[in-house]
Amino acid sequence: MWRSLRPIGRSDASGGYRRYAWTGADADCRLWFRMQAEARRLNYEVDRNGNQWAWLGDPEAGDAVVTGSHLDSVPDGGAFDGPLGVVSSFAALDELRARGVQFRRPLAITNFGDEEGARFGLACVGSRLTAGQLSKEQAYELRDGDGVSLPQAMEAAGYDPEAIGPDPERLARIGAFVELHVEQGRALDLSGDAVGIASAIWPHGRWRYDFHGEANHAGTTRLVDRRDPMLSYAETVLAARREAELAGAVATFGKISVEPNGVNAIPSLVRGWLDARAADQGALDAVIAGIETAARETAARHGIDLGVVRESFTPVVEFEHALRDEMVRILGEKTGEKTPVLGTGAGHDAGILSASIPTAMLFVRNPTGVSHSPAEFAGEDDCVAGVHALADVLEGLACR
Numbered sequence: 001m002w003r004s005l006r007p008i009g010r011s012d013a014s015g016g017y018r019r020y021a022w023t024g025a026d027a028d029c030r031l032w033f034r035m036q037a038e039a040r041r042l043n044y045e046v047d048r049n050g051n052q053w054a055w056l057g058d059p060e061a062g063d064a065v066v067t068g069s070h071l072d073s074v075p076d077g078g079a080f081d082g083p084l085g086v087v088s089s090f091a092a093l094d095e096l097r098a099r100g101v102q103f104r105r106p107l108a109i110t111n112f113g114d115e116e117g118a119r120f121g122l123a124c125v126g127s128r129l130t131a132g133q134l135s136k137e138q139a140y141e142l143r144d145g146d147g148v149s150l151p152q153a154m155e156a157a158g159y160d161p162e163a164i165g166p167d168p169e170r171l172a173r174i175g176a177f178v179e180l181h182v183e184q185g186r187a188l189d190l191s192g193d194a195v196g197i198a199s200a201i202w203p204h205g206r207w208r209y210d211f212h213g214e215a216n217h218a219g220t221t222r223l224v225d226r227r228d229p230m231l232s233y234a235e236t237v238l239a240a241r242r243e244a245e246l247a248g249a250v251a252t253f254g255k256i257s258v259e260p261n262g263v264n265a266i267p268s269l270v271r272g273w274l275d276a277r278a279a280d281q282g283a284l285d286a287v288i289a290g291i292e293t294a295a296r297e298t299a300a301r302h303g304i305d306l307g308v309v310r311e312s313f314t315p316v317v318e319f320e321h322a323l324r325d326e327m328v329r330i331l332g333e334k335t336g337e338k339t340p341v342l343g344t345g346a347g348h349d350a351g352i353l354s355a356s357i358p359t360a361m362l363f364v365r366n367p368t369g370v371s372h373s374p375a376e377f378a379g380e381d382d383c384v385a386g387v388h389a390l391a392d393v394l395e396g397l398a399c400r
């Protein structure tokens with residue numbers, strides 16, 4: 001199963017993945033998901049927002065146990081972020097069938113669309129739409145770098161963008177959602193555990209900084225006559241690192257666009273995207289305020305007009321204690337050990353859905369700690385341990 005998925009959307013140049021929403025690679029991933037579902041005689045469906053579901057049992061019966069993740073990636077992303085959760089869901093179902101368990105609740109496996117937001121700039125679009133955290137109007141505003149709108153991209157991929165919108169009836173039929181995910185950090189590597197359970201997702205958001213200066217000739221414009229936005233952008237990036245260290249947060253300017261983007265032209269506009277996260281809201285507020293203050297100071301000094309737009313924000317997610325503790329109990333019964341519980345700075349579909357349904361996450365050890373990079377890794381034994389843990393949790397939730 002893993003081998004049939006791995007080549008899809010993989011760049012020979014970087015070894016990373018380029019599985020962006022509603023592109024050919026995304027379509028190939030979706031076809032892969034459908035084939036896995038139909039090979040297991042699951043009832044396959046696509047919801048109004050393009051998320052894929054594979055059902056065992058009657059979806060209408062209610063109180064379903066759902067597991068899954070996403071198949072899309074960041075630019076040159078790793079092989080495990082998302083796919084490990086979807087592959088492990090199918091493998092855990094195979095294991096439960098091999099155990100001969102009787103399912104007492106409907107079970108579904110999902111692939112949530114556009115979780116990384118690599119193409120349209122907003123993370124978790126599929127799950128946000130279904131959970132009613134992104135309106136149809138807001139979704140219709142999303143555009144990729146070529147100016148293609150989300151509805152245009154969906155339509156080109158054969159989906160009906162008119163249908164998108166909240167799906168509370170679907171969520172009302174779900175009793176628990178569990179997402180298995182490769183750990184995006186080294187906590188499990190440091191603790192010596194193959195599998196962990198999530199306690200919380202840090203509050204995090206994305207801000208767009210627009211530095212407007214004055215385009216001019218790179219060769220004939222004296223330094224004193226320049227209003228160069230690249231200077232203010234650069235000073236703001238350095239300030240972001242300083243402010244993050246002060247606040248005990250993380251802040252990243254990982255994406256930039258420059259107009260007119262010519263080697264011999266002083267830019268008229270430098271647009272930088274900030275990703276900031278912190279273990280608590282106070283620290284996040286402090287780092288965001290500190291960065292914006294520093295940006296306004298450097299912009300004033302260089303005669304630059306500054307615009308700051310908050311593009312997305314996800315408040316802290318405390319996973320529901322009852323489901324989390326139930327998972328600790330189930331795994332403790334099976335393994336005789338206490339599965340570690342750990343927080344994460346990474347956003348997930350489970351984080352979005354936790355506002356609507358009881359959700360939980362399982363993490364699988366990543367000895368490199370690296371993610372959103374081709375260097376992301378999880379060892380085969382740990383992946384198998386993740387499948388066993390997910391199967392144990394699903395059995396405890398849906399079969400007893």
Ligand code: HGY
Pocket residue numbers: 115116123124345346347348
């Ligand atoms: O950005 C994130 O934290 C997630 O991987 N989408």
Ligand code: MN
Pocket residue numbers: 074081116372
């Ligand atoms: Mn990711």
Ligand code: MN
Pocket residue numbers: 070081082115181347348
């Ligand atoms: Mn992910």
Ligand code: MN
Pocket residue numbers: 069070082115347348349350
């Ligand atoms: Mn996710």
